[in-house]
Amino acid sequence: MTDKTNPTRNVAAFGLGSMGYGIATSALRGGHPVWGVDINREQMRRFAGEGGQTGALEEAADRLDAVIVTVLNAAQAEAVLFGENGIVPRLKAGASVLCCATVPPVFARDMAARCAGHGVHYLDAPISGGSTKASQGELTIMGAGTPEAFAALRPVLDSIAETVFELGDEAGAGSAMKAVNQLLAGVHIATMAEALTFGMTQGVAPDKFVEVISQCAGTSWMLENRAPHIVAGDYTPHSQINIWPKDLGIVLDIARSASFSAPITAAALQQYLAAAGMGLGGEDDAAVAKVYARNAGLTLPGEA
Template sequence: MKIGVIGLGSMGYGIAQSLLRSGHQVYGSDINTEAVKRLRAQGGSKADAIAAAHDLNAIVIVVLNAEQTEEVLFGKNDLVSRLTPGTVVVMCVTVAPDFARSAAQRCSALGIHFLDAPISGGSVKAAEGRLSVMASGTQDAFAAARPILDAMAETVFELGDGAGAGSAMKAVNQMLAGIHIAAMAEAISFAVTQGIEPATFLRVIPSCAGTSWMLENRAPHVAEGDYTPRSAIDIWPKDLGIVLDVARKSKFAAPVTAAALQQFIAAAGMGLGREDDAAVAKVYAHNAGIKLPGQTRNMSDSADRETGWRP
């Protein structure tokens, strides 16, 4: 298939790599020209995905949010109007279910299939073609997207015959993921206040009932003092904001989610937005006046240049 991948961040680039490995012709597009050049050097098409839209069989959207998706599909780029009827749009972005349903309806009006297909698994699994996909859409959309799903995913959950169900499930997943990261940060920082080294925390807790996938994945970043962004702090005010918007419309109280969101907002306000989301632990460290690995002074002191801290 000729497949355009719009958005070559850590997840989109991994998906593009998986599609290339499966023998597809992949066209990339991103405002980061270095990512586009890198994809082309690895075998991607020399043509830009948006410029080549008419020739494509499928588009995979892996941009940041609903606003960027709207701009790509229906706004300035107006990509949908340039696609050939029968092409499938696979939207992997975390958005509100209402947006997914609206996008599907507008695509359908032009004869374009639409699969609401948010993803989970992180950048490593994206590059390995081992993502989990929470997908919903018509049977025709699933059929058109099947080769793409086979290349990028280890598990595809088929959640219904209309867009919106996939995004609803992703909201549930992001609720848990955001809470678990904040809980990890709280627990590992609390451990430090009790004289427990992060390395000891990591030796013990993964074998105990209090563990979680997020704890086992993110706590090593704290223990190593390495906040290279695999998934950035800035993602969570957006994603947990979507969760709370959906909850509010459903008149559902989500107090634990709201508390986790406030910690990510605090981290972003401290200038940590582009660091790995495990850096939310620095909020707890600051409040407790403790040092985490890699820090040269207490968080309550002046700016810690080694960690990028801005109190």
């Protein structure tokens, strides 16, 4: 069982992408021994070089107190937890899973039930804040799970998050809230791109757009965060285009199950699909502006 008087937890962090790497390093800074796991071996070596555990996870699995899962989708999360080499059956009773992936609520509830069958706590804990806040340990977590799950994971949560919302005792509520957030975030990015390129057709330069609109009622956090990427012509991925067909697809799946029409979400999704079709899937999601620019014959900053 986990020693609740000891704030140190043995942690395995699955997924060392832009968000997962920041989460893992924040947990490390919080004083927790952390094993970093990713299909990209170079990321694992990089993390070990920053102080991550270097021993084989297989030998440490039964000593783990917490598993953090920050992967792309539900299929990957299930593979980590219960796949051929799934970690949950190897965990000790009383260990905990912190699932930060964006997944459907029904999936979160299923994972919680399956973890409980092994005596393992599960916290449905999708995240928001971007890669910078992840690396600074300042994420917002939309958590849902039993009081025991929250208590067991508190030292880890304290090291990776600035704000932890406790949304109920049953898994699924966190993922539902994340779907609401992703609806807004995905639409805001696409709308920012539409507004910025629309402004260009009227002679409004992208840098002037950012300067003025960020001080006006039409601004949003996403506009202020992503529009500068377009101004700089820098599409280094902090959050990839490829994330949005998945996340907005989840939103629309949930909407259909609730007999709810979400036409604005559907319209935004089409722009991300178009961007992916242009070969931009691995670029920063601000690159959705390139769809509008192409259709309007515009040249964005940094383009020939």
